[in-house]
Amino acid sequence: YSHFVDVGRLEMICGPMFSGKSEELIRRLKRTILAGMPTIIFTPNIDNRYAEDHICSHDGKKLEAISISHIEEILDYVKDDTTVIGIDEVQFLDGEIVSVIMKLVNSGKRVVCAGLDKDFKAESFGQMPELLALADDVTKLTAICMCCGRPANFTQRLIAGKPASYNDPLILIGASESYEARCRLCYQIDR
Numbered sequence: 382y383s384h385f386v387d388v389g390r391l392e393m394i395c396g397p398m399f400s401g402k403s404e405e406l407i408r409r410l411k412r413t414i415l416a417g418m419p420t421i422i423f424t425p426n427i428d429n430r431y432a433e434d435h436i437c438s439h440d441g442k443k444l445e446a447i448s449i450s451h452i453e454e455i456l457d458y459v460k461d462d463t464t465v466i467g468i469d470e471v472q473f474l475d476g477e478i479v480s481v482i483m484k485l486v487n488s489g490k491r492v493v494c495a496g497l498d499k500d501f502k503a504e505s506f507g508q509m510p511e512l513l514a515l516a517d518d519v520t521k522l523t524a525i526c527m528c529c530g531r532p533a534n535f536t537q538r539l540i541a542g543k544p545a546s547y548n549d550p551l552i553l554i555g556a557s558e559s560y561e562a563r564c565r566l567c568y569q570i571d572r
């Protein structure tokens with residue numbers, strides 16, 4: 382037995398919007414920070430308008446984070462003594478997400494990622510399926526359906542209050558869109 386060798390680990394936290402992914406990520410990382418484990422947190426700089434310097438849950442919990450556009454930028458910040466790496470909204474990052482993350486895991490780091498498993502079309506989001514397959518641990522959260530109160534696995538995009546179109550782009554910036562958590566019965570897409 383060798384209890385104290387750094388065995389890397391990938392933890393994925395997924396689910397629809399409002400399911401508490403950021404809350405859960407923040408909860409896990411606050412514990413590693415309190416335990417004195419060198420922890421670095423990243424968040425995608427989605428629209429490049431301003432650099433976010435924290436990750437934030439919908440109910441206002443926050444942790445300091447580094448804003449990046451491409452996954453490769455992580456490698457500039459992670460040092461040999463870094464043991465825990467957190468990434469929020471991982472589905473939005475460009476680049477070789479899977480190979481960069483697995484490189485860190487294989488070098489003994491604990492990587493904890495939160496991200497949407499499905500996009501607004503209810504299809505799997507980008508490289509999330511591969512990350513979920515490679516993960517050592519997957520937590521799939523549900524929200525509460527805003528229409529009926531059932532457990533919600535879907536992210537409903539609304540444009541001016543109406544269900545979005547299937548042909549809309551995946552990432553809308555500055556549009557008058559809003560999102561709700563919905564169950565399979567209440568989720569709608571305009572085809």
Ligand code: ADP
Nearest residue numbers: 398399400401402403404438439440524525562
């Ligand atoms: P995510 O990262 O998955 O989008 P957050 O961690 O940012 O979720 O926010 C979760 C919080 O959102 C909940 O604790 C609750 O306060 C709030 N919330 C708002 N709408 C809903 C909903 N429909 N179902 C569950 N929680 C909701």
Ligand code: ZN
Nearest residue numbers: 526529564567
């Ligand atoms: Zn419902």
